[in-house]
Amino acid sequence: MSSGEGVVVARPLIGVSTYLESGARWGVWELEAALLPVGYPRLVQRAGGLAAMLPPDAPELAAEAVARLDGLVIAGGPDVEPVRYGAEREERTGPPAPDRDAWELALIDAALASGVPLLGICRGMQLLNVALGGTLVQHIDGHAEVVGVFGGHAVKPVPGSLYAGVVPEESFVPTYHHQAVDRLGEGLVPSAYAADGTVEAVELPSSDWVLGVQWHPEMGEDVRVMRALVEAAAAG
Numbered sequence: 001m002s003s004g005e006g007v008v009v010a011r012p013l014i015g016v017s018t019y020l021e022s023g024a025r026w027g028v029w030e031l032e033a034a035l036l037p038v039g040y041p042r043l044v045q046r047a048g049g050l051a052a053m054l055p056p057d058a059p060e061l062a063a064e065a066v067a068r069l070d071g072l073v074i075a076g077g078p079d080v081e082p083v084r085y086g087a088e089r090e091e092r093t094g095p096p097a098p099d100r101d102a103w104e105l106a107l108i109d110a111a112l113a114s115g116v117p118l119l120g121i122c123r124g125m126q127l128l129n130v131a132l133g134g135t136l137v138q139h140i141d142g143h144a145e146v147v148g149v150f151g152g153h154a155v156k157p158v159p160g161s162l163y164a165g166v167v168p169e170e171s172f173v174p175t176y177h178h179q180a181v182d183r184l185g186e187g188l189v190p191s192a193y194a195a196d197g198t199v200e201a202v203e204l205p206s207s208d209w210v211l212g213v214q215w216h217p218e219m220g221e222d223v224r225v226m227r228a229l230v231e232a233a234a235a236g
């Protein structure tokens with residue numbers, strides 16, 4: 001990226017966690033594939049960052065990975081295994097993805113420990129809450145109305161929050177979730193709500209830049225949340 005005066009300024013490197021789903025196959029070779037909806041890297045790129053995919057790896061390598069990043073996104077995906085927050089699995093909770101849980105929790109721990117700016121999206125926000133000792137409601141009605149189809153609803157920022165500094169107005173967001181934050185993790189505070197009182201964004205005031213959003217910015221047009229992460233990554 002050029003600064004406009006002939007000086008090349010490196011784009012912040014933003015790691016995005018990815019999936020290794022057992023059923024994923026690519027091309028005529030049907031090779032095993034690492035998956036990430038393309039909206040994530042595209043949004044990082046639109047926001048001025050350079051996207052790096054982070055498939056599940058040994059959790060003990062997470063700190064080494066995060067040390068090379070300027071920012072981290074924990075992407076959306078399957079339900080967090082309830083044992084991670086001390087609960088029994090309920091009927092409507094999806095099948096566990098223990099390797100992914102372990103890797104992404106280790107990434108979150110490493111980002112929190114090192115001060116690398118962190119954005120959790122949907123599952124990523126829920127996992128951030130769990131990483132800090134919070135719990136989840138395992139099923140709520142009305143937020144993922146049709147299986148496989150993203151919905152949308154309004155979210156209202158909490159005045160004075162980091163999030164409100166990025167998106168000051170009430171906005172309509174793309175959403176797909178059937179779980180939600182129950183008890184907040186240590187140090188987290190709500191930074192946006194849905195009309196029904198569901199916590200839709202959280203942040204960690206004791207950190208420089210940690211935000212979780214329950215919706216999917218990679219499915220919409222609004223680049224502001226990702227741009228704020230990229231700017232925080234550039235400033236770090």
Ligand SMILES: NCCCC(=O)O
Binds near residue numbers: 076122180
């Ligand atoms: N629990 C995973 C994130 C999406 C959902 O709540 O359905």
